[in-house]
Amino acid sequence: MNRRRWLLQLVLRALAHRKGRTVLLLAVLAMASSLATALGIVSTSMGKRVAEEVRKYGANLIVIPESARLDVGSGGLNFGVVSEPAYLQQRLVEDALARSGLKAERSFHLRGALHWKDADLMVEGVNFADIRRLFPWWQLKGNWPAAGETVVGSDLATRLKLTTGDTLELVGKSQTLRLRISGIVSSGGEEDGLLFLALPELQQALGLDGQLTLVRLMVTAGGDSLKKSAAALQLLLPSAKVNEVRQTARTSEGLLAKVKLLMIMVTAVVLVSAGSSVAGTMSTTVLERSKEIGLMKAMGGTRWEVMLIFCGEALVLGVLGGLAGYIFGSAIAQFITRTVFSASAEFIPWFTGISLGVSLFLALLGSVGPMIAVFRLDPVRSLRGE
Amino acid sequence: MLFRILKNSFLKRPKAVFLVFLSITMGAAVATAFLGIAGEVSHKMALELRSYGANILIEPSAVEGGGFLREEDLPGIKTVFWKYNITGFTPYLFGIAEFSAGGKTERGVVSGTWFNKGLEVPGEETTVQGIKVIAPWWDVQGSWPAAADEAIVGAALARRLKIGVGSEVATTVRERTQRFHVSGIVTTGGYEEEQLFAPLVTVQSLLQRQGKVSRVLVSALTVPMDDFGKKDPATMSKDEYEKWYCTAYVTSVAKNVEEVMAGSRAKPIWQIASAEGALLKKLNSVMLFLTVLALGASATAVSTSLMASMAERSPEIALMKAVGADRFQISAIFVGETLIISVAGGVVGYLLGDQLAEIISRTVFNSTIASPLWLFPTAIVSAFIVAIAGSVAPLRRALLIEPVRVLKG
Numbered sequence: 001m002n003r004r005r006w007l008l009q010l011v012l013r014a015l016a017h018r019k020g021r022t023v024l025l026l027a028v029l030a031m032a033s034s035l036a037t038a039l040g041i042v043s044t045s046m047g048k049r050v051a052e053e054v055r056k057y058g059a060n061l062i063v064i065p066e067s068a069r070l071d072v073g074s075g076g077l078n079f080g081v082v083s084e085p086a087y088l089q090q091r092l093v094e095d096a097l098a099r100s101g102l103k104a105e106r107s108f109h110l111r112g113a114l115h116w117k118d119a120d121l122m123v124e125g126v127n128f129a130d131i132r133r134l135f136p137w138w139q140l141k142g143n144w145p146a147a148g149e150t151v152v153g154s155d156l157a158t159r160l161k162l163t164t165g166d167t168l169e170l171v172g173k174s175q176t177l178r179l180r181i182s183g184i185v186s187s188g189g190e191e192d193g194l195l196f197l198a199l200p201e202l203q204q205a206l207g208l209d210g211q212l213t214l215v216r217l218m219v220t221a222g223g224d225s226l227k228k229s230a231a232a233l234q235l236l237l238p239s240a241k242v243n244e245v246r247q248t249a250r251t252s253e254g255l256l257a258k259v260k261l262l263m264i265m266v267t268a269v270v271l272v273s274a275g276s277s278v279a280g281t282m283s284t285t286v287l288e289r290s291k292e293i294g295l296m297k298a299m300g301g302t303r304w305e306v307m308l309i310f311c312g313e314a315l316v317l318g319v320l321g322g323l324a325g326y327i328f329g330s331a332i333a334q335f336i337t338r339t340v341f342s343a344s345a346e347f348i349p350w351f352t353g354i355s356l357g358v359s360l361f362l363a364l365l366g367s368v369g370p371m372i373a374v375f376r377l378d379p380v381r382s383l384r385g386e
Numbered sequence: 387m388l389f390r391i392l393k394n395s396f397l398k399r400p401k402a403v404f405l406v407f408l409s410i411t412m413g414a415a416v417a418t419a420f421l422g423i424a425g426e427v428s429h430k431m432a433l434e435l436r437s438y439g440a441n442i443l444i445e446p447s448a449v450e451g452g453g454f455l456r457e458e459d460l461p462g463i464k465t466v467f468w469k470y471n472i473t474g475f476t477p478y479l480f481g482i483a484e485f486s487a488g489g490k491t492e493r494g495v496v497s498g499t500w501f502n503k504g505l506e507v508p509g510e511e512t513t514v515q516g517i518k519v520i521a522p523w524w525d526v527q528g529s530w531p532a533a534a535d536e537a538i539v540g541a542a543l544a545r546r547l548k549i550g551v552g553s554e555v556a557t558t559v560r561e562r563t564q565r566f567h568v569s570g571i572v573t574t575g576g577y578e579e580e581q582l583f584a585p586l587v588t589v590q591s592l593l594q595r596q597g598k599v600s601r602v603l604v605s606a607l608t609v610p611m612d613d614f615g616k617k618d619p620a621t622m623s624k625d626e627y628e629k630w631y632c633t634a635y636v637t638s639v640a641k642n643v644e645e646v647m648a649g650s651r652a653k654p655i656w657q658i659a660s661a662e663g664a665l666l667k668k669l670n671s672v673m674l675f676l677t678v679l680a681l682g683a684s685a686t687a688v689s690t691s692l693m694a695s696m697a698e699r700s701p702e703i704a705l706m707k708a709v710g711a712d713r714f715q716i717s718a719i720f721v722g723e724t725l726i727i728s729v730a731g732g733v734v735g736y737l738l739g740d741q742l743a744e745i746i747s748r749t750v751f752n753s754t755i756a757s758p759l760w761l762f763p764t765a766i767v768s769a770f771i772v773a774i775a776g777s778v779a780p781l782r783r784a785l786l787i788e789p790v791r792v793l794k795g
Contacts, residue, residue, distance in 0.1 A: 021697065028690045035683050039676075046672070053668060056661035057438060062575070137656035188443055188655035245575040246523040251438045258434060259669070262427070262750045269419060269742055270680045273412035277687035280405040281694045287401060288698035332679070340671045373401070 011312040021285055022317070025363075029321025030328060032278045033359035036271055037329025037351050042336055043263035044348070049341045050259050051220070051252070056136050059216035060249040061104070061230055063093060063240050085112070087211040088240055096236035097217075102229055105218040107134045108199055112206045112213075114170040114177070121156070121170070123195045125202030134218055138191070142183025150179040151196040154186035172205030226253070275362055282366020286310065293371075294380075310371055314363040322359030326352045388715075392722050402695055406773075407731050409691035413684035414735025414769045415742060418761055422743035424677045428670045430751045432607050435666060436473050437522045440603035441658040442640045447651040454479075454598035455650050457586070461507045462646035463604065467631075468639045469510070471607040474519035476500055477599035479589050484558040485582060487547045494543050495581040496557055498589025498599075501530045501538075517583070520605040524578070527551060528570030534588045537566035540579035544571050557582065557592065564592045604643055604652070608636040610663030636663075688769070689776025692724070696780035704789040713785050720781055721774065728773040732766030739765065 015022045065086035107130035113120040142164040170177045219229050226249050234242040296306050446453030479498040500516035528551035553568045590596050615635040636659040640652035747755035
C-alpha cells in the first residue's frame with residue numbers, strides 16, 4: 001500500500017515538475033487521438049451520408065404489373081408504349097410493403113390517356129408530395145399544383161402552346177376534368193412529354209379507382225443488399241414484377257464502396273504517420289532521461305520498478321490525452337459533417353475506447369520502446385552522462 | 387568548426403536525430419500524398435460519377451416527333467470547345483418492329499446503336515465510343531455484338547420470345563426482314579430490357595434511314611450548377627454569356643454540342659446532372675477538410691517533436707555560451723542541424739508520399755497518378771519551415787538561460 005502510494009506520488013511529481021514537457025506530450029497525444037476519433041467518425045458516417053446523397057439519383061426499385069412492359073429509365077430512350085395497359089392494385093402493393101417491413105420511400109404512378117380538343121394526351125397521376133421527395137431533379141417553372149391544378153412537361157407545353165395559368169378541359173372515360181396549369185416541368189427525361197395531375201383525380205376520371213401502373217421505391221438498403229429486398233418483395237407480390245433499377249442501384253453500390261475505401265486508406269495513412277511521429281516525440285523525452293534511469297537503478301531499483309514508473313507516467317498521459325482527444329475529435333467530426341452535409345454527426349460513445357486506445361498505445365510504445373535500449377546501459381556510465 | 391560540430395552532433399546521438407528525422411519524413415509524406423491526391427480525387431470522383439450514365443440528351447429540334455439527326459455530324463462532338471470534358475457519347479436510332487423466333491411473335495422496339503466503336507476524328511486522338519463506355523451498369527450475359535448481324539436482346543423481351551444467347555431472331559419492319567444472331571442478353575431494370583440493340587448500320591438499312599439517328603446520349607464531365615449557372619442564358623449580358631459559355635456547366639456543354647449537330651436541341655438529363663453536382667460538391671469539401679486536417683496534424687507532429695528534442699539540450703546550449711559562443715553562432719548550429727534533417731526528411735518523405743498517393747489511387751480508382759513536380763520543392767521547403775517553427779520557441783528560451791544556473795544543474 002505504502003509502496004503503491006509512493007509510486008503514484010513519484011509519477012505525479014515527475015509529471016508536475018516538468019510542466020512544459022507534460023503539456024507538450026499531452027498535446028501531441030490528444031492531437032493523435034483526436035485525429036483518430038475525427039477521421040473514424042467521419043469515415044463511419046460518410047457511408048451513410050453519401051448513401052443519402054446518392055438517393056438524389058432517384059428510385060432504385062420499381063414495381064410494375066406482371067404483364068406490363070418496362071418503360072422507365074433516365075434519359076429519353078423510352079419509346080412510348082407498345083403494349084396493352086395493365087394495372088396493379090394500390091391496396092395490394094401497400095399491404096405487401098407494410099408486411100415486408102421494407103424501409104422505403106414510395107411513389108405511386110398511374111399512366112393513362114385523356115382526350116383534349118381532338119388529341120389524346122399522355123397523363124400521369126402522381127402524389128406531388130412524393131414527387132418532391134423522390135424526384136428532386138424536377139426543374140419546375142411556376143408552382144407545385146394544388147387541388148384542381150396540373151403540371152405540364154416542357155416539350156408538351158411547347159407543342160400544344162400551353163402556358164402557366166391556362167385551363168384545360170380533359171375528357172376521361174368516366175369523368176371530365178377542368179384543370180389549371182400551375183407550372184411547367186422539365187427534367188430532360190420522359191417527364192417532359194407528360195401531363196401530371198393528382199393520382200385520385202386521374203383514377204376517378206379514368207374509372208380506375210385504386211389502380212396503378214407503376215410504383216417507384218427508394219429502398220434504404222440497411223445492410224441487406226437491394227437484390228434481397230427485391231426478392232423479398234417479389235414473394236409478397238406475385239401479381240407484379242419487382243425490378244432493380246441497375247443504373248442507379250448498382251452504380252450507387254459501387255460508388256459507396258469506393259468512397260468508403262478512400263476514407264479508410266486516408267485514415268490509415270494519417271494515423272500511421274501522425275502516430276509514428278507522436279511515438280517518436282514520446283521516445284525523445286524518455287531518451288533524455290537516461291540519467292534519471294541510471295540514478296534509479298543505482299539506488300537499487302529493479303528494471304521492473306523503473307519500468308513501472310515510466311509506464312505509470314505514460315498511462316496517466318495516455319488516459320488524459322485520450323479523453324481530451326475524444327472530445328476534441330468529436331467536435332471536429334461534428335464541424336465537418338455540419339458544414340459539408342448540413343447534418344449533425346452521430347455521437348458514437350464507443351469511439352471513446354478507440355480514442356483512449358490510440359492514445360495509450362502511442363504513449364506506451366513511445367516510452368517502453370526506448371526504455372529497453374536504456375536498460376542496456378550501465379548505471380555508472382549513464383550517470384556520468386555518456 | 388561549424389561542420390565538425392554538426393557532424394558530431396549527428397554521429398554522437400543517432401537515436402535522437404533518427405526520431406526527429408522520422409517525424410519530419412512522416413509529415414512530409416502525408417503532406418505530399420494528400421496534396422498529390424486532393425486535386426486528383428475530385429477529378430477521379432467526377433469520372434466515377436459518370437458511370438451513372440449520360441447527362442445530356444440530344445434530340446431532333448422538330449417538336450412534332452419524327453425528324454432525325456445526321457450521323458455524319460457525330461464526330462463533331464469530339465471537336466467542340468468542351469471536347470475534353472466529353473467522356474463518351476452514343477447515337478440511337480429507334481423503330482417499332484415485329485420480332486419472331488421459334489414461332490412466337492412480339493411487337494417491340496429495335497434500336498440501332500454503337501456498342502464499342504473506335505471513332506477516328508481528323509486532328510484528334512482516336513477514341514472508343516458507344517454503350518459500353520457510357521452505360522457501365524449494363525449486365526450483359528454472353529458477349530457484345532461483334533458482327534453487323536449480331537444483336538443484344540433485353541431480358542424481358544428475351545423471356546417473352548423464349549430465346550437465349552445463340553438464338554436467331556427475325557426482325558420485320560414494313561415487310562423488310564433482318565435476321566439477328568443473339569450474342570447477349572442485357573438486364574438493366576429499365577426500358578432497355580424491352581428492346582433489341584443491334585449495330586447502327588444494320589438498323590439504318592432495316593429502317594431505310596441511312597445516315598440518320600434519332601437521339602444521341604452524351605456523357606460529359608461538368609461542374610456543379612451554382613446560382614450563376616441557373617440564370618437563363620437568354621437574359622445574360624455579353625460578358626456574362628461568355629463566362630457562362632466558358633464554365634463547364636451541364637447547360638453550357640449541352641449548348642456546345644447542340645451547335646455541332648444540325649437541327650438538334652440538347653437538354654440536360656436533370657436526374658443525373660443535378661444529383662451529380664450535389665454529390666461532387668460534398669465529396670470535394672470532405673476531401674478539402676481531410677487535407678487541412680492531415681496537413682495540420684503533420685505540421686503539429688513535426689514541430690512538437692522538434693520542440694521535444696530541443697528542450698533536452700539546454701545544458702548543451704549553456705555550455706556553448708559559457709565557452710563564449712554568441713547567439714548567432716548557437717542559432718547557426720541549430721538551424722543548420724534542422725536544415726540538414728529536414729532536407730533529408732523532405733526528400734525521403736516526398737518519395738514515400740508519392741508512393742502512398744500511387745497506392746491510394748491504384749486501390750481506390752484503379753488508375754495511376756502522377757504527383758506534380760512542384761510538390762518536390764514544396765515538400766522540402768515546408769518540412770524546413772515547419773521544423774524551424776517548432777524549434778524557434780525552445781531555442782529562444784534556451785538562448786535566454788543563464789549558463790551558470792543550468793550548468794550547476
